[in-house]
Amino acid sequence: MRALPTRADFLIFEDRKFADIGNTVVSQYAGGIYKIADWSHITNAHLVPGPGIVDGLKKVGLPKGRGCLLLAEMSSQGTLAVGAYTEAVAATADAHADFVMGFISVNPASWQTKTAPGAS
Numbered sequence: 001m002r003a004l005p006t007r008a009d010f011l012i013f014e015d016r017k018f019a020d021i022g023n024t025v026v027s028q029y030a031g032g033i034y035k036i037a038d039w040s041h042i043t044n045a046h047l048v049p050g051p052g053i054v055d056g057l058k059k060v061g062l063p064k065g066r067g068c069l070l071l072a073e074m075s076s077q078g079t080l081a082v083g084a085y086t087e088a089v090a091a092t093a094d095a096h097a098d099f100v101m102g103f104i105s106v107n108p109a110s111w112q113t114k115t116a117p118g119a120s
Contacts, residue, residue, distance in 0.1 A: 022056030
C-alpha cells in the first residue's frame with residue numbers, strides 16, 4: 001500500500017478525526033497496530049482538546065512530510081464547532097502553517113480571512 005501512492009501519483013487521507021490530548025495522539029498516530037503516520041499523507045483533527053493535539057501530530061508527522069486538516073466547522077445540527085471555536089482553529093492553523101494544510105468546513109467564506117494557513 002505504501003508504494004501505490006507514489007506509483008499512481010495520489011495521496012492517502014485517513015479521516016481519523018483525532019480528538020485527544022497530545023501524548024495520546026502521538027501514540028495513536030505513530031504506533032498501535034495501524035501506524036497511521038507511516039502510510040497516511042493527510043489526517044484530520046478536532047481542536048477540542050486544545051492546540052496540544054496539533055503539537056502531538058506535528059511531532060510525528062512533520063518529519064515524515066505529513067499534513068493535517070483541522071475541523072473548523074461541522075454540518076451536524078447543534079454543533080459547537082462555530083464562533084470562537086472556529087476562530088481558535090484558524091489561529092492554531094496559522095501558528096502551525098508548516099503542518100496544518102487547511103480546514104474541514106461547511107462555509108469557510110463566512111469566517112475565513114485568509115486563503116490558507118500561513119497566507120498573508
